[in-house]
Amino acid sequence: MRVFPGLRALALAAGLAAGAGFGTPAQAAGEAMKLPEVRFSFDGIFGHYDRASAQRGFQVYKEVCANCHSMHLLSYRNLRDLGLSDAEVRAIAATVQVQDGPNDEGQMFERAGRASDRFRSPFPNDNAARAANNGALPPDLSLITKAREGGAAYIHALLTGYEDPPAGVTLMPGMNYNKWFPGHQIGMAQPLSSEGQVEYTDGTKPTVEQMVRDVSQFLTWAAEPELEERKAMGVKMVLFFTILGGLAYAVKRKIWADVH
Structure with a gap:
């Protein structure tokens, strides 16, 4: 069990309450919107995770999404469930610095991350996160696909829904137009906007569509690691x-x- 059920429930409630970044269900100003249909390997009663895709999705999260969004419920060691070796997990964890302590002198200190550490947050606290994002708090992504109606389909739609605003639509300062976001105005700039933004280590061509599908796969696995066992x-x-x-x-x- 990755975390205590109560902690997952609290995190899910927090994700439902957060209004920035990935937003709320795809419904805007009383307008119900049908998300575009997209199929994933984990759909259906015999569905399963595409671990190669989820590994690429973690790379997208690590290099792009992790600049703003935390994943408090995941530890680096959980990446073993995606097929990464112990050595790979330790190497990934060691790329970050985490605060530890106190030491024998009563001082806090920085050290290299370990496999047992939680994913490092991009900001030291919520106030710092808001200050860096024009007052908006980027939601934690640990349970984002369970906290948003539509799950992975909503994440896919949101990340591919950026476009120029229609004629007559005026955006508020610092906002971006997204046809699948409630109200269509979102503070998060388009995170995945160009081919090759992430260089996949397995040689897969990193088109925007591929990166979006991969990170959607990873975020679904993060929220429901037990999905395959449950379906079986x-x-x-x-x-x-x-x-x-x-x-x-x-x-x-x-x-x-x-x-x-």
Whole structure:
């Protein structure tokens, strides 16, 4: 278990309450919007995570999203579940500096990250985060796909929904037009805007669409690491009760066969 259920619940509530960055469900000013249809490997009862895509998605998060958005519920060691080796996880964790202490002299100090550390936050506190983002607090992304109606489809739509405002629409200072964001005005500038913005280590062509799909896959895995186990258990239970029902019906027919 990655975190205590109560902590996940609190984080989910915080994600639902946060109004900046990734916003709220795709509904604006009373206007219900149908998200564009997009399919992921984890859709359906037999769905599963594409771990290569999720690994690339982590790279997108690390190089782009992590500049503003935290993921408080994840530790670097959780990346082992994506297929990364212990050495790779330790190397990733060691690229950040975290505060630790106090030492023997009672002083806090900086050290290289360890696999057991939580993902480092881009800001020391919420006030610093607001100050750096024109007063808006970028939401934590640990449970973002569970906190937004539409899940990965909403994240995909939001990240690909930036465009020039229609004629007659005036944006407030510092805002950007996004056709899938509530009210269509979002403070977050388009984070993934050009091909090659992230250089994938596996050689995959980093188009905007590919980067968006990969980070959507990663964020869904982060929010629901148990998804594959849950679906596998569901299939087993369906098969079990189907067989049990068949046996019960056969026994009933046998017992009551001579009763007219």
